[in-house]
Amino acid sequence: MPDLRAVALGVGAWAGALLVLVAPGWQALAAVALVVAVVGTGVVRRWWSLGWLGPLGALVAVAGVAALQHVLLTTSPLAALADEGAVVQVELELTSDVRVVAGQYGDLQVVRAEVTRLEGRGSAWTLDAPVVVMAGADWPRLPLGTRLESTARLVPGDGDVAALVRPTGEPEVVAEPDVWWDAAAGVRRSVRAAVAGRDADARELVPALVVGDDGGLDPDLADDFRTTGLTHLLAVSGTNLTLVVGFLLVLGRWAGVRGPWLYALGVLGICGFVLTARAEPSVVRAAAMGVVALVGMGRNGRSRGVRGLGVAVLGLLLVWPRLAVTAGFALSALATAGILVLAPVWRDALMRWTPRWVAEAVSVPLAAQVACTPVVAAISGQVSLVAVAANLLAAPAVAPATVLGLSGGLLGLLWGPLGVVVAAPAAWSAGWIIAVARWGAGVPTAAVDWGTGPVPLLLLTGLCVLAVPLAPRVLGRPVTTLACTGLLVVVMLVRPPTPGWPPRGWVLAMCDVGQGDALVLRAGPGSAVVVDAGPEPAPTDACLDRLEVTAVPLLMLTHFHADHVGGVAGVLDGREVGEVEGTALVDPPEGASAAARAVGRDPAPAAYGVTRRFGEVTLQTVWPRPGARPVDPAESAPNNASVVLVAEVGGVRVLLTGDVEPSAQAALARDLQGLRVDVLKVPHHGSRHQDLDWLASLDARLALVSVGEENDYGHPAPDLVAALSAAGASVWRTDVSGDVVVVVRDGELGVVARG
Structure with a gap:
């Protein structure tokens, strides 16, 4: 049995960080004081041993650091000026790569930075405060490590940043990145160049495996990795470092390096890996867990690894307490703990009737999966059934893809063709991993919906805890192991029905796809018209599966923002799709292009004023009217170009409004005077920018x-909800109720929610 005292240190540190971060202010201090009093009293009265003082000290130390960092952030001049929305002059250093994200009115460049100098409101400060820079798509894209000056408007931030910085002018570069950042960027470019001639998915996966550079990965493929429990391969994880540094140590031994020089080589490899992958907290966390894994592979590895894990958690949280509330940290720590503590016991049980290599191959991913399942379910609302099998199948290809991909990049710095040759097997290995992910995601029941509420998560955690003592008994006997495996295979291959779903008499469903739209109108048995596809394929696909939709005679994309077209592939997955139409305004162009790629052709413009019938659904396009131009330039043109539909299904009249804003709504009010409907799809996710008089007039x-849920836009606006309720409408929201289905039973209109 490993010595768990060091693990207790880590648990104490984690608890201290959570107490301060989850309940900041006097509540956190009171909670820390209560824990100290209880444990201290127990030790003094000899109820507990002195060993409790170690975890208690770790708890107090990390709680103190977390509280101090919180105070420094909230009392920073940046925070004060951000509360006033001040325009300032800032000097800052970029500390991450730029990410492009879809904003409400177009793409944004998002990058983390450290502000070193600040001027505003007649004062100047020299400081060191973390911020997030959010710039428009046309702002210059600068590399990590660049120091720059710019005028900017400050916006209040949250989490671990003092403010959000919105540049209002062009940046002036003060200093180029240091030489080590240039070297790291050169390696990353060389890795990409070494696989540039390969298949599109493979040439994106290799950089993701090597240094976590997944910026160009196809979203559908990334979703398949999530479904199959392979997401850890797309981010910088301890596995990356273990493979890279382990290979470097093997080369060192082969070259005759011994003793302290071998340790120095390992440290050099760790530093090089961290720089190449970007020295962000998540990367350092992954590196720390990788070092723990390396220690666990040595002599007396289990005991030393467990001690190393506790010390690593304590050390990381003393530097970055906010890691305690990140999913990546929890998954890394739990997976490492599962591999160190559970896997050896389960391996020994399997070795009673299987070869050692089989026992190790099965026990490692199984232990990691059981340890991480509650956290994964809390994030995704799903439990993957194929994760262990997918990790088992992918494992042989991970090492060659990672090691040879990095080797190809390094050798490519010396001679490009040599790098291409060395990296070729890495691309082939990546192709195998991609095939495994796609196969796993294609299994009928690759994952089961579990929910993210406290009750289902507590139940799931209890089941995982129960698996710890039961697993060795099951795995130690071939009959029980094979029986459980066979049952799992049957469950995966046969999609279980959702009891009572779809509801009897359903005519319209609003799918819970997060911050986006996906509406389904029943056209007949197994057939439906789909209006918008949500931001991601998986939730839309799952909703259509639950509704038993196998044919889509019409897919209507109201406009091309990502939250309406990002999930098009989910509509197409395993279904017969007929016509695909959209708005005539191809803006944003990247959204339109993504939709066209998924469909295989450009969506046809929806014909204004034409009434059509698709089975039991009658549709008329009532907007945009040719020649109509909403007059407010402050509004979003793509939103106002949304296709607006009046539909009738099962005797229920529905108005589907896309994301039209007030000026377009005013034009619709003039065009559709006297319109009355039974169901209103509220425009723009319940934004506060509405023509309330028109919406109320629809009855x-x-x-x-x-x-x-908990979106950043404040949707839906309380005033809007109040106005609709006052007008006699019953308001239903996916963030509260999940899938919302409109039903007609005995001539009466009703709603069934799948919360």
Whole structure:
């Protein structure tokens, strides 16, 4: 049995960080004081041993660091000026690579930085405060390590940053990146160049495996990796470092390096890996867990590895307490703990009737999966059934893809063709991993919906804890192991029905796809018209599966923002799709291009004023009217170009409004005077920018708001919800109720929610 005292240090540190970060202020201090009092009293009265003082000290130390960092952030001049929305002059250093994200009115460049000098409101400060820079798509894209000056507007931040910085002018470069950042960037470019001639997915996966550079990975493929439990391969993880540094140590031994020089070589490899992968907290966390894994592979590895894990958690949280509330940290620590503590016991049980290599191959991913399952379910709302099998199949290809991909990049710095040759097997290995991910995601029941509420998560955690003592008994006997495996295979291959779903008499469904739209109108048995596809394929696909939709005679994309077209592949997955139409305004162009790639052709423009019938659905396009131009330039043109539909299905009249904003709504009010509907799909996820008089005049009995839980936009606006309720509408929201289905039973209109 490994010595768990060091693990207790890590648990104490984690608890200290959570107490301060989850309940900041006097509540956190009171909680820390209560824990200290209880444990201290127990030790003094000899109820518990002195060993409790170690975890208690770790708890107090990390809680103190977390509280101090919180105070420094909230009392920073940046935070004060951000509360006032001040325009300032900042000097800052970029500390991450730029990410391009879809904003409400177009793409944004997002990058983390450290502000070193600040001027505003007649004062100047020299400081060192973390911020997030959010710039427009046309702002210059600068590399990590660049120091620059710019005018900017400050916006209040949250989490671990003092403010959000919105540049209002062009940046002036003060200093180029240091030489080590240039070297790291050169290696990353060389890795990409070494596989540039390979298949599109393979040439993106290799950099992701080597240094976590997944910026160009196809979103559908990334979703398949999530479904199959292979997401850890796309981010910088301890596995990356273990493979890279382990290979470097093997080369060192082969070259005759021994003793302290071998340790120095390992340290050099760790530093090089961290720089290449970017020295962010998540990368350092992954490196620390990788070092723990390396220690666990040595002599007396299990005991030393467990001690190393506790010390690593304590050390990381003393530097970055906020890691305690990140999913990546939890998954890394739990997976490492599972491999060190559970896997050896389960391996020994399997070795009673299988070869050692089989026992190790099965026990490692199984232990990691059981340890991480509650956290994964809390994030995704799903439990993967194929994760262990997918990791088992992918494992042989991970090492060659990672090691040879990096080797090809390094050798490519010396001579490009040599790098291409060395990296070729890495691309082939990546192709195998991609095939495994796609196969796993294609299994009928690759994952089961579990929910993210406290009750299902507590139940799942209890089941995982119960698996710890039961697993060795099951795995130690071939009959029970094979029986459980066979049952799992049957469950995966046969998609279980959702009891009572779809509801009897359903006519319209608003799918819970997060911050986006996906509406389904029943056209007949197994057939439906789909209006918008949500931001991601998986939730849309799952919703259509639950509704038993196998044919889509019409897919209508109201406009091309990512939250409406990002999930098109989910509509197409395993279904017969007929016509695909959209708005005539091809903006944003990248959204339109992504939709066209997924469909295989450009969506046809929806014909204004034409009434059509698709089975039991009658549709008329009532906007955009040719020649109509909403007059407010402050509004989003793509939103106002949304296709607006009046539909009738099962005797229920529905108005589907896309994301039209007030000026377009005013034009619709003039065009559709006297319109009355039974169901209103509220425009723009319940934004506060609405023509409330028009919406209230529709006399809708049901108002549907498709909105993401805890979204950053404040949707739906309380004033809007109050106005619709006052007009007699019952307001239903996906962030509260999940899938919302409108039903007609005995001539009466009703709603069934799948919360």
